[in-house]
Amino acid sequence: MATQIVMNHTGDSRHFFDQTDPDGLARAERRFKKLIGQGFTAAARTAAGDLKVVRTFDPTADETLFYPRLVGG
Structure with missing residues (x-):
């Protein structure tokens, strides 16, 4: 089971998908x-x-992390 981890200001959300499932891969x-x-x-x-x-x-x-764009100021 592969995971996409999306980081944000509240922590993260995890999205799991089966790499052998064409629908899961498309999503x-x-x-x-x-x-x-x-x-x-x-x-x-x-x-x-x-x-x-x-x-x-x-x-x-197997694991991809997504980091939001940094905002400076």
Whole structure:
């Protein structure tokens, strides 16, 4: 089961999907594109446990984190 973790000002929300389910993959890819379009940064966890920024949906990623755009002032 893969996870998309969306960080926000209240903590995070987690979205789980089965990587072998075409419908689940389609929903996950739509969520990825929507969040990227809203300015979130996506990072996938590597096998070593590090995070690597990704710009396209990776259906094989077990965990993808989405960070909101930072607002300075």
